[in-house]
Amino acid sequence: MISKHHAEHLFEGAIAEEYEILKRICPAAADLSRRVGLCVGDWTPPYPLEQLHLLEIGCGTGITTACLLASREDVLIESVDNAPAMLSQARQNLAAALAAKRLRLIENDALSHLREMPDASVDIVASAYAVHNFLHGYRRRVLEEVLRVLKPGGLFVNGDRYAVDDAAEHLKNTQEEVKAYFRVFTEMNRIDLLEQWIVHLFSDESEEHIMRLRPALDAMTEIGFQNVSLHYRDGVNALISATKSSLIAAAP
Ligand SMILES: C[S@@+](CC[C@H](N)C(=O)[O-])C[C@H]1O[C@@H](n2cnc3c(N)ncnc32)[C@H](O)[C@@H]1O
DSSP, rough: OOOTTTTTOOOHHHHHHHGGHHHHHHHHHHHHHHHHHHHHHOOSSSSSSSSSEEEEETTTHHHHHHHHHHTTTTTTEEEESHHHHHHHHHHHHHHHHTTSEEEEEEOOOOHHHHHOOOOEEEEEEEEEEGGGGHHHHHHHHHHHHHHHEEEEEEEEEEEEEBBBBSSSHHHHHHHHHHHHHHHHHHTTTHHHHHHHHHHHHHHHHSTTOOOOOHHHHHHHHHHTTTEEEEEEEEEEEEEEEEEOOOTSSOOO
């Protein structure tokens, strides 16, 4: 039986080593990473701030991290990921930010790392295409921890795969996605990778993982987030944000 609360390792082998192929098979993903960065850039903190502390969940090879770094000069980022094969690419892709000490990469699972963090210690938690990979129970615990570590008034922003609530429409979107995989991987003559991405898609779509938009937003409100909002949607790719109430007192 699958425990709903553990961290999985879904990014190993070819899918991880050649992850940046995503830019070709899903250009909408790169666009959503850019939007996550813009959302961070547009954020006005409801308190005085000299340096913005941001935690990124699941940085992968650094596609979204680069957008976050570009979003504002005052940002200091800690990015956590549990896949060594993804992190080694991030180290190369983000070498300048690492050298400038604007970025720290941490190899750990998201929940374990969050649990080690003090209450009210970051201004923003940002993520792209990581949270949908989590098992439902694990995802809920991560979101509870995100709320705990945010400063009162802090922001959570996530660009991710949120399944369309209408099951028939979601099926159609998924079928179009599969067709696009076949088209691109055939053009590239990479049937080996096609297999990996299809297998991964089955994981995303499984009952243990699938993140449907409405229940996901409702769960965030239930956990205690405020201003839970959908900003943008293109098929399954959606940008959401939420805040922590500024009335919640910081831990002594
Ligand atoms: C689809 S990739 C997205 C990478 C990156 N955010 C981007 O926008 O390209 C998901 C990333 O989340 C990481 N991940 C998945 N589950 C995780 C967990 N429980 N803890 C930490 N990282 C996790 C994976 O290793 C992978 O690098």
